[in-house]
Amino acid sequence: MRILSISSLGALMCTAAGLPISETAEHVIVPRTVVLDGQRLVDAKSQLRRGNHRLKAALDHLTAQADSWMNQGPWMVTAKDDPSPNDTIHNYISQAPFFWPNPNSADGCPWREKDGVYNPDSDQYPDRMNANRMFNSTYVLSLAWYYTGKAAYAKHASNIVRTWFLDPMTAMNPNLDHAQLVPCSSLGRSYGIIDFSQEYSAVLDAIAILSTGAPGWTTSNTVAFQDWNHRFLSWLTESSFGKAESSNAAEHGTYANMQITALALFTGNMSLAAATSEFAKKLINSQIIANGSQPKEISHTRSFHYANLNLGAYLRWALVAKKVGVDLIAYKGPQGQSIFEAANFLIPAAVGGQSEWSYEELDFKPYASTDNLDAAADVGFYQAKKVLGKLPPPPGGNIFSLRPAPQQLDSIIKIQ
Incomplete structure (x- = not known):
């Protein structure tokens, strides 16, 4: 180190x-973080010690979020009442959130997809909700410990991670074979990998932070967590579901490949990290057009949500790729496609609201772009930097300056 x-x-x-x-x-x-720049965390901590008022305001938001997690968790996949459909309670299970029973059949089969319409009955499987709680709490608590030195934050984060991944009695198996099942038709789908790929890279950074000497997290924990991720990465790259999701032409493929890049870097597979980083350029070419729009994303009934969702994956991917010498921020496709153009396309609605958005959006969240535009400005996009003061803060306050990497701010999963 x-x-x-x-x-x-x-x-x-x-x-x-x-x-x-x-x-x-x-x-x-x-911290040897895979998405965040570890040196910037060191610098931010130093600036906090010197009394930086802007960072202190962000720290107040961060510690308030951390405090809200202190009496929650740990969570575990073994908390399910019923291990079906996979006959082992250690496997992760979730139900596809946009599928609904067929009202024209007695048994509800076959289930039908309603784009962008969340089925609350999918919450009968608690693993996805609990996974999102685990992702978010671990990240926030580890950051709060890093900046404050409060041992309780680190110990709780460590316990959450050990319970979900490492304790033999409660640990999740390193696969997503039964994620986003659809009743009547499938016991799991490749699409379910996005249950993890959207936010799991934040947990990798949380562990890198805890591994700098956090109370409650040990060297043996780090070794065991590395082993779990080696096995998870193998499943993502070798299983039929993993291969299918990585080949997806829309946001599922973006997140799947970003996650593989992050895991490859975390586990020391530098050649895989570099190769998947280069692959991002092909996706930029196919997913973003010259005016910055993302046709596959804006075709959804939640178009603003999906356009921001996919852009966030690219902005996080760019931070990982930079660590293996691949510059995705500067990349321009043959028609001028770029991450900056995709960010620029969202600015009018991010500042002016839904009236400035010409596409269908069932649940417009004005703050959905805030982290993405913070991230774009942070890596040099002047148009984003000009509007930062006009963007609505996300729920819980803006903590971007203390963890300068975008997170999805309008998740369909309500965790608190």
Whole structure:
């Protein structure tokens, strides 16, 4: 790991500010994060010590979110009452959220898809809701520990991760064979991989942060978590579902390949990380057109949601790809397609609201673009930077400056 020196004067300032002694050490370990830039976390912590007011406001939001998780969890896939359809309670199970029973048949079969219309009965399988709680809580708690030194945050995050992934009594098997099943027709689908691919890379960063010396997280935990992810990556790249999802031409394929890139980097498979990063250029060519629109995404009944969802995958992917020497931010396709053009297409609606959006959107969330435009501005897109002060903050406050990578802010899964 990279080691950076901190001046004696800085240590004295930390002591005077009442920060924990562990935070005043002469050397600091840069988190080996796969999406976030670990050095930027170090820099932000240093700026907080020096009294940066903007970061302090973000820290107040972050710790409020962390506090809200302290009396929740841990969660586990083994909490299900019924292990069916897979005969082992350690397998993850979820139901496709946009499928509904057929009203014209006695048994409801075959189920039919209603694009963008969430079926609350899909929540009968608790794994997806609990996975999203696990993703979000682990990320927020690890960041809150990193910036405050409060041991309780790290210990709770560690317990959540161990329970979901490592404890033999409760651990999830490293596959998604039964994700997004559809009653009457399938016991799982390749589309279900997006249950993880949307947010799981945040957990990888959380573990990189905890691995810098967090109380409650051990070296043996890191080794065991690495092993789980080696097996999960093998399933994603070798199983029929994994191959099908990686070949998907829309947002499912973007997220699947972004997740593989992040996992490859996390597990040390640099050649795979580089190859999948290069593959992103082909997806940019096929998914984004010259005016920045994403035809496959804006064809949905939740068009603004999906356009932001897919853009967020590209912006996160670009941060991972940069670590293996692939520049997706500067890339332009043969028609001028680029990540910046996709961001630019969303700016009018992000600032002006649904009246500035010409496509169907069943549930317009004005803050859906906020993180994406923060991220685009952060990597040099001037048009995004110009409108940052006009964007609505997400629920829970804007914490982008403390974790400068976009997250999906309008998830269909309501976790709190």
